[in-house]
Amino acid sequence: MKKIIFLLAITLIFTACKDATKDNGKLNIVTTTTMLTDLVQNIGSDMVNTQGLMGSGVDPHLYKASEGDVSKLVNADIIFYSGLHLEGKLVEVLEKMESSNKTTIALADALDKNTLIGSEYFASNYDPHVWFDINYFEQFAKKVAAVLSEKDPKNAEKYEANKNAYILKLEALQNNIKQTIATLPVEKRILVTAHDAFNYFGKAYGFEVVGLQGISTATEAGVQDVQKLATFIIEKQIKAIFIESSVPKRTIEALQASVNSKGHDVKIGGTLYSDALGNAGTLEGTYIGMFEYNVNTIVNALK
Incomplete structure (x- = not known):
């Protein structure tokens, strides 16, 4: 630097x-x-x-x-x-x-x-x-x-x-997106991702948001973080958790393995765009397209 x-x-x-x-x-x-x-x-x-x-x-x-x-x-x-x-x-x-x-x-x-x-x-x-x-x-x-x-x-x-x-x-x-979110029951609006990039989304659209790494990706998720969140997922009977395009997927895969080892089947619901858009020239490469894609991915996986 x-x-x-x-x-x-x-x-x-x-x-x-x-x-x-x-x-x-x-x-x-x-x-x-x-x-x-x-x-x-x-x-x-x-x-x-x-x-x-x-x-x-x-x-x-x-x-x-x-x-x-x-x-x-x-x-x-x-x-x-x-x-x-x-x-x-x-x-x-x-x-x-x-x-x-x-x-x-x-x-x-x-x-x-x-x-x-x-x-x-x-x-x-x-x-x-x-x-x-x-x-x-x-x-x-x-x-x-x-x-x-x-x-x-x-x-x-x-x-x-x-x-x-x-x-x-x-x-x-x-x-x-409000119409799409309205199709998801309120009790299923729990969003678990790699890091807490979606708190403003949760506040605006009524989701409880939990990120494994906290708000900054500069922090590392430890074993205790994984175990604690795994317990939360089982208690809430959450069906899907999400990878983020700008964060290594290994932490979410470790979380999935921990949950599944305890007898609860949780799927990876897809990859969300959080801190960056998708590739240029694609729908997800625009802010509007990214937002629509994320909401559709979240709602379809959690239904």
Whole structure:
């Protein structure tokens, strides 16, 4: 990390006297997570150049900037990141960008902290997985549109129109998933996953959420954690537990083996997308598609 910070500092010194590189006069936007990349692409469309640092299956809790990321960050006009210490290993780098007068936006700063879920696992003291409440993601969309409009006023009306159209899609998503969840009996709405990425989802849609590794994947699940959760699964007669695409599946497989060894049949209900979207070009590679896929997978497995 020290090497990356040094490279960043040197590069910023040499580029301090000139504007960030633009292609065809478009704003250069850098995003951290795949959710934010998809969001900016929906609002900015072909009016901006968008580059994401992280790809499908990448864990933002553990992601470290590479040397190749340095030029992307230095040449960015705007950097959007989630915040709330989600990108824990990138904090130093992002702070360096802010101190160099780069437009660096933590989108979670737009949220009312009084409504967030507290967490002792993060320096922010909040659970950072806020995109699993669609209402919060709508606020992200509004903030992105406002920042793009401020930096590129000639396209402000288009950004505003794109934002309004996208929010209508998010509202339709909200209605669709509520209808799907309504088909699952309340007593079966217990979601067991690799780590606690789904607390905002649980709060919004009435699920009890239990993660084996806690909120941050930087923490390791021990034998006692597995045994304790296995007992909980048996007591609640839970039919299925879930792997996450950005977390190694071995912990959930160990949990399944522990439960099955005690005489209760629990299945792995599928793989959920938590801290990253699916592959680009697929339905799950979009925020809306990811959300629909997750809800369908959860409800079908727990019925």
